[in-house]
Amino acid sequence: MSWIFGYNGIITETIQKKFDKFDTLPEKKILNERLILLAGGNHKTLFYSDSKNWIVSGVGIIADDSQIRLMSRDDWDKSFANRLLPELEGHFLFIYWNDEEIIFQSDQAGLRTIYFYQTETGIFFSTKLKLLSSLLPKTELDFYTFGSRWKLFNQFSHDSIIKDVKKLPPAGIAQIKNNKLYLKQNKVSSVISTKSPADLLQVIEKHLKIIIPDELNLTLGLSGGLDSRFLFALMLKSKRDFLIHTFGSETDPDVLIAKRAAGVIRKNINFIQTSESISSDFLSKLLEYASVNELIEPVSSFQKLIVFENEYFRDKVIVDGALAEFARRQFLNRLLFKGKKLLMNKDSEGVISHLTLAKPEIFRKEYVLQMQEGIKQQLSDIFASHNNFIEYQPEQFLDQLIYDYRIPNYFGPEQSRLDEIVLSFMIFAQKNIFEICKHIPLQSKVNSRIFYNYLRENYPMLAKIPLIKGGISYQFGSSTIRSFIVTKLKKYFSNDFSSGARIIFLNGLKEYCYEILSEREIKNYPPYDSDKIIKIRDGFYEGNLKLANDLDWLLSFELFRKGLKID
Structure with missing residues (x-):
């Protein structure tokens, strides 16, 4: 930054x-x-x-x-x-x-x-x-x-x-x-009436026509996902000059679908191949990444994110399509579908189970209890300050929750890191665009209707190409629930690409993991539960690949701790 x-x-x-x-x-x-x-x-x-x-x-x-x-x-x-x-x-x-x-x-x-x-x-x-x-x-x-x-x-x-x-x-x-x-x-309050999908399209088109310095070029990262494809279509419609790029390995499903989408439009795509080799230089950069990302993502993600150091981005302004889920009413659906009653009752303890992510249990009991108490208090404070909002507009409340807490705590650290090496801007993080998304009637947003309809009407050839989520493909036009079930089943019955990449990454770091997760190092940090940590470390390298997620996050925390010299 x-x-x-x-x-x-x-x-x-x-x-x-x-x-x-x-x-x-x-x-x-x-x-x-x-x-x-x-x-x-x-x-x-x-x-x-x-x-x-x-x-x-x-x-x-x-x-x-x-x-x-x-x-x-x-x-x-x-x-x-x-x-x-x-x-x-x-x-x-x-x-x-x-x-x-x-x-x-x-x-x-x-x-x-x-x-x-x-x-x-x-x-x-x-x-x-x-x-x-x-x-x-x-x-x-x-x-x-x-x-x-x-x-x-x-x-x-x-x-x-x-x-x-x-x-x-x-x-x-x-x-x-x-x-x-x-x-x-000093939040700026907004009084906004009901908005339509046309209002949203108009303001996004305006942002995509952003004026940038003459010596720079606008570039869009195209993946296999719906959000980048939607922005791709909007940029094509705007008739402005822009480039597109994708990155990963040649067999990455996101890369394959991105190339296919660019191909049907006859638009050149800049493919930046990421390396799977691990050098001493990479390890020092990995430690720095873990130090600044504040545990928003496991360190294995850096193997792809290091691509932003590529020379291609030196004279570019990157259009970032993150947070487009606001326009699709996609955030926190697990809580909305399975825990809505708990949410309406402002049951902090009950809501927690619908907000958890798979992370390893690596801390001793007394520290876990501190974390649990802190979580309950944070949620209780939020519920108390949004009392009527939750009761009458639960979907809007969840979107506001993402804007208020996920943007600064999840996207913030990575945006700060990127500011050091590239120039980029996040369209859907802008306050006025978020407010428009929030005030579009729910039925216009659910099941990604705005995005699907725009693509079908303006670029039907892009609507014939499947989509990718988490390395798994699903049919264009699928509802939120259908796409969730399909990707979940496919992931269960096959080794998805992202899991395979993580395993390769961790296997390449075996010697390094044993060095920084040695028994002596573990015991030097009192909050650690050393028995659990050793089971994760040894279990993975003895062949239990289901522990890849746990080891990835364990390594992430230890590198974060070392980078900040946490005692």
């Missing part, structure tokens, strides 16, 4: 040495009587003003004369002068300061954030949790907060998972003044 690292307070010799030891060369450095501020990384996602004392890390999107464009430095300067930050789209962290105070603001969705650590003499701040954790006398995981991040679909709070560290929430404003930190949310 473009990054920011700083300190406000009494600058002692010890404080100064901490910054002198910083091993990354900043693009911008501010040093005055009470402020040290370093900023650097990807110059395409870093903007600043020497004369007006502001810095931005991230990507801004602004509407002007019915057009949408990526924000330039001049755009940021005007927005700062007019205090328009809450109205801007994109993902960014904005900082400005004077002799009296420092103000931090995050985007509405919370895709970018910043962390704070207060000492007796001042306050450190950084967009990188890893940087801040290195300053703590002892880095400890807050299991009460961490529980939902580890055991559920995503974390259901905006608190930091590291003790003594505070985090800026979505639409957040932080103020440092007189050596005190103040945090609050």
